[in-house]
Amino acid sequence: MSAPLLEVRDLRTHFFTREGVVRAVDGVSLSVDRGRTLGLVGESGCGKSVTALSIIGLIPKPPARIVGGEVIFDGRDLTKLSERELEDVRGERIAMIFQDPMTSLNPTLTIETQLVETIRRHNDVSKREARRRGIELLDEVGIPNPDARIRDYPHHLSGGMRQRVMIAIALSCEPDLLIADEPTTALDVTVQAQVLDLLDELRREHDMAMIVITHDMGVIAEVADQVAVMYAGQIVEQASAVELFARPEHPYTEALLGALPQLEDAASRAGRLTAIPGRPPSLLDPPEGCRFAARCPYAGEPDGCAEHPPELRELRPGHLVRSEHPASERARSREGAPA
Amino acid sequence: MSALLEVRDLVKRFPVKRGLFFERTVDYVDAVAGVSFDIAAGETLGLVGESGSGKSTTGFCVLQLMRPTSGSVRFEGRELTELSGEELRRVRRNAQIVFQDPYSSLDPRMTVGNIVAEPLVVHGVGTRRDRRARVRELLDVVGFDPMYVNRYPHEFSGGQRQRIGIARALALSPRLIVCDEPVSALDVSIQAQIINLLKDLQAEFGLAYLFIAHDLAVVRSVSDRIAVMHRGRIVESGPAKQVYEHPQVAYTKALLASVPVPDPGRMQERKAERRRLQGAVAM
Numbered sequence: 001m002s003a004p005l006l007e008v009r010d011l012r013t014h015f016f017t018r019e020g021v022v023r024a025v026d027g028v029s030l031s032v033d034r035g036r037t038l039g040l041v042g043e044s045g046c047g048k049s050v051t052a053l054s055i056i057g058l059i060p061k062p063p064a065r066i067v068g069g070e071v072i073f074d075g076r077d078l079t080k081l082s083e084r085e086l087e088d089v090r091g092e093r094i095a096m097i098f099q100d101p102m103t104s105l106n107p108t109l110t111i112e113t114q115l116v117e118t119i120r121r122h123n124d125v126s127k128r129e130a131r132r133r134g135i136e137l138l139d140e141v142g143i144p145n146p147d148a149r150i151r152d153y154p155h156h157l158s159g160g161m162r163q164r165v166m167i168a169i170a171l172s173c174e175p176d177l178l179i180a181d182e183p184t185t186a187l188d189v190t191v192q193a194q195v196l197d198l199l200d201e202l203r204r205e206h207d208m209a210m211i212v213i214t215h216d217m218g219v220i221a222e223v224a225d226q227v228a229v230m231y232a233g234q235i236v237e238q239a240s241a242v243e244l245f246a247r248p249e250h251p252y253t254e255a256l257l258g259a260l261p262q263l264e265d266a267a268s269r270a271g272r273l274t275a276i277p278g279r280p281p282s283l284l285d286p287p288e289g290c291r292f293a294a295r296c297p298y299a300g301e302p303d304g305c306a307e308h309p310p311e312l313r314e315l316r317p318g319h320l321v322r323s324e325h326p327a328s329e330r331a332r333s334r335e336g337a338p339a
Numbered sequence: 340m341s342a343l344l345e346v347r348d349l350v351k352r353f354p355v356k357r358g359l360f361f362e363r364t365v366d367y368v369d370a371v372a373g374v375s376f377d378i379a380a381g382e383t384l385g386l387v388g389e390s391g392s393g394k395s396t397t398g399f400c401v402l403q404l405m406r407p408t409s410g411s412v413r414f415e416g417r418e419l420t421e422l423s424g425e426e427l428r429r430v431r432r433n434a435q436i437v438f439q440d441p442y443s444s445l446d447p448r449m450t451v452g453n454i455v456a457e458p459l460v461v462h463g464v465g466t467r468r469d470r471r472a473r474v475r476e477l478l479d480v481v482g483f484d485p486m487y488v489n490r491y492p493h494e495f496s497g498g499q500r501q502r503i504g505i506a507r508a509l510a511l512s513p514r515l516i517v518c519d520e521p522v523s524a525l526d527v528s529i530q531a532q533i534i535n536l537l538k539d540l541q542a543e544f545g546l547a548y549l550f551i552a553h554d555l556a557v558v559r560s561v562s563d564r565i566a567v568m569h570r571g572r573i574v575e576s577g578p579a580k581q582v583y584e585h586p587q588v589a590y591t592k593a594l595l596a597s598v599p600v601p602d603p604g605r606m607q608e609r610k611a612e613r614r615r616l617q618g619a620v621a622m
């Protein structure tokens with residue numbers, strides 16, 4: 001088996017603020033294979049966006065700093081590169097799209113200017129050639145009538161169309177890895193479905209790997225091959241998408257899936273959702289042991305997981321979990337208990 | 340028995356203006372283009388639709404926070420569109436609203452206690468002491484520690500703030516609450532807490548909800564009946580089970596097929612369904 005395209009090992013990104021050190025990313029390890037999609041899922045403030053920004057070296061410094069870990073991309077540690085070298089990586093190998101295409105596109109420039117500029121920055125081609133490629137790209141991301149649309153300003157386009165333009169710009173460098181941070185959160189559900197389908201199609205056609213960051217388990221199920229669940233600055237579970245949804249191990253993942261209202265559940269009106277009590281810990285002063293312990297229904301047993309931080313361990317081949325109480329072990333200990 | 344709320348042929352028309360200094364109206368758009376529905380006491384009507392479908396405008400027009408261009412809104416048998424001033428204010432005691440964004444809907448300069456007490460003050464309910472007791476009771480009911488009455492909203496998380504907003508809406512013991520995207524700014528785990536709270540309050544106080552949201556799974560989990568809005572009109576309505584399991588209108592079908600379902604095993608099947616329905620929704 002070949003080495004993964006991206007391997008993040010024990011990444012730590014801390015924010016040095018007046019109030020103290022915020023451990024936004026605190027020991028994240030994950031890997032992305034060539035041509036595959038990793039879904040990074042977690043609730044707001046869990047550090048998923050900071051993880052992405054750390055990978056491509058776009059964290060705001062100061063106050064943030066990568067204080068530990070490695071980001072091995074195609075054999076090179078990105079955390080060791082100079083700003084200049086990183087810029088090349090970002091332009092040629094890794095591209096990123098964000099939640100709100102209106103704020104990432106320049107409102108005062110036409111789509112053409114922005115596309116041509118990006119294409120020419122990384123390719124030695126004429127303006128005319130860059131424009132031709134730009135129109136091709138717009139066509140590829142499903143923008144109707146691209147030779148007219150390329151002259152538009154961003155505000156002429158709907159949210160979904162703007163996100164398609166962002167994807168076209170991201171594709172212009174033929175990246176090996178596309179990082180999409182909440183790419184469909186600002187979009188209506190019908191448009192979201194179209195954009196997710198488009199991303200998946202492009203991934204296959206360009207043999208491109210993707211990291212899709214989202215808070216939405218439904219979006220994850222839709223696009224991801226592998227899933228990493230983040231909680232309070234750490235990866236708490238990683239597995240293939242099929243495995244994760246069928247056999248979630250971490251109590252947080254279980255709770256998160258249980259808290260989701262079900263579209264197809266006729267009984268849901270009468271019942272109650274299984275809410276997770278409390279809320280995530282402050283990353284200014286995270287708990288010493290397991291970060292989910294305070295909200296975990298299984299913590300507090302004699303194993304002392306509230307005091308000693310559990311390691312991310314491989315429970316089954318390809319299924320990693322950071323908990324002393326994974327579902328399968330709980331089931332086993334129940335069976336093993338004397339009758 | 341007549342319904343608690345009866346809305347008939349509701350229309351809200353907005354002018355479309357052009358020009359930087361000398362604005363002139365060049366066109367009109369009907370954000371709400373003839374909407375009718377009923378809500379019975381103790382019942383939840385889920386009003387779903389995508390952005391711009393007119394669902395929030397409908398909610399505002401029901402409460403007369405925005406005056407409808409035409410149509411009728413009867414609440415407890417009274418025609419709200421004809422009321423104003425003191426009369427309207429009295430009716431509003433029984434019809435309250437909870438907003439989407441608990442960050443911008445609470446006055447940052449008021450303490451939690453004063454925010455919840457404000458409706459009581461405005462309507463001259465009770466003495467100061469009564470109100471103080473009532474505020475504590477309300478906060479307790481919504482699961483917000485009354486110990487923090489003297490704190491300010493910014494000190495609390497989104498979920499806690501939404502509890503403050505709900506306590507305030509409950510202050511006058513209303514019979515109807517318009518919930519305008521009440522959980523869409525919240526994380527899943529917190530969202531579940533608030534949905535459960537809204538259900539508990541409904542069971543306890545017999546509240547009726549007009550529950551406006553874009554998230555079809557959330558709406559299903561709280562609603563007895565559903566109305567699907569598209570471009571200012573209700574395109575389909577009925578009991579929740581019927582609308583979700585046997586949608587009749589192409590738009591509803593496409594909307595339901597677009598919802599990402601947390602089950603990777605069914606991805607291909609749903610994708611195929613979506614492709615089949617393509618064209619029912621405007622791109």
